[in-house]
Amino acid sequence: MNGTINIVLADDHVLVRNGIKAMLESDPDIRVVGEAGSGAEALEVARQLHPDILVLDIRMPGMTGLEAAARLPEVAPGTKAVILSMHDSEDYVLQALDAGAYGYLLKDTDKNEFIRALKQISTGNKYFSGSVSNVLANRLLNAKPSKSASELPRDPYHLTRREKEILRLVIDGKQNKQIADVLGKSVRTIETHRFNIMKKLGVNNAIDMVNKVVKENLI
């Protein structure tokens, strides 16, 4: 990353801010340039300083961290909000996402992970504590409920393992020569497999093979 990451910390407890500040500034690339004790104050400081990242405790007097995160783009468009919380409550996590937060970290996140998270976020990625990913993953799975079953590779054509492996490479656009090289086999072998695969699938050319595989979600 290019240069120092400027951070503003918002938490209504000075002690907590000090603790986090000490933790973060042990890394030479991170600098805490401002602090705030409430959501409103956080926005005000962010407007003045335009830090790279605004770390917001979720629970603060007046305006919560979630609210502040949602308003952040109005006052400091380039600044990325990160929510700090004690709980990995599903509600909070999803609200943070909705609020446009770039991260959701638990307060018991250890130092290394915290720093890693901030660095990743400063590059524009999102970072959610691993413990929180549970919420995201479940949400994603429930969003596409019927999929997970039919998303599993089906196998109605009794393709062997090798055949599937080769099929995968074929679909990836590799030609027989390349596949042969990758697998350390002769081109003739690949051709044979390919012939057998097409026979099993009942198709007459490579493109129909690809279409069939994609459509029927084989592999």
Added chain:
Amino acid sequence: MNGTINIVLADDHVLVRNGIKAMLESDPDIRVVGEAGSGAEALEVARQLHPDILVLDIRMPGMTGLEAAARLPEVAPGTKAVILSMHDSEDYVLQALDAGAYGYLLKDTDKNEFIRALKQISTGNKYFSGSVSNVLANRLLNAKPSKSASELPRDPYHLTRREKEILRLVIDGKQNKQIADVLGKSVRTIETHRFNIMKKLGVNNAIDMVNKVVKENLI
């Protein structure tokens, strides 16, 4: 659930297995009870030992970790699969989810996080490395915005009308002879169009052409 967590490690490199094993067994609650060097072997060992967690490297000879994860319920219903990977590729992460994996950890995950992840997974939660959560979060956010922009066929390659028409037929699995018949043109004409299309798209074979068109939502 409050006893020892039994783990089976699957990675095709003994060194990697040893490293992870040493790392994990520094925790008194975790025991590595088996190892495997391939996806198939992993399933076999899982069937015999029914561990709490099966840690699968994503890249293994023959059957990938993702495939093995998907098949795991058939051979060891209670065992939870965790994918280990070098990359936080979006594809892999989502595939892992689909495969029913309980976790996706990057290989550079540090010891504490690794152990925390396994403990959380053993209780039935999911755990995705923070760096990976980026993928999940974006997926969740993009789930509904039915991209009005990318829904429309894009045209960054300046394909002519005829070229698109032919491209459509090619993707439909038609071969040049058939296309020529349908359009009442000579096969050479179709070949020329096809050559020009591939040139414009910058691909070297039909399958990559299909892939590109599908992926980039041309046509």
Added chain:
DNA sequence: GATTATTTAAGTATAAATACGTATTTCATA
């Protein structure tokens, strides 16, 4: 009406895929 873009199509080669049949080796498993 001149200019430009598109469509059409051929020439000439090479490379690759398709279509089988056949056959050996490997390997899990009965």
Added chain:
DNA sequence: TATGAAATACGTATTTATACTTAAATAATC
């Protein structure tokens, strides 16, 4: 250890696709 499935590989032949170049006949547009 016999058996069958899977993986390996060659032979032979035909068909398609790829890789260019060139160039004419049609549009389209300015």
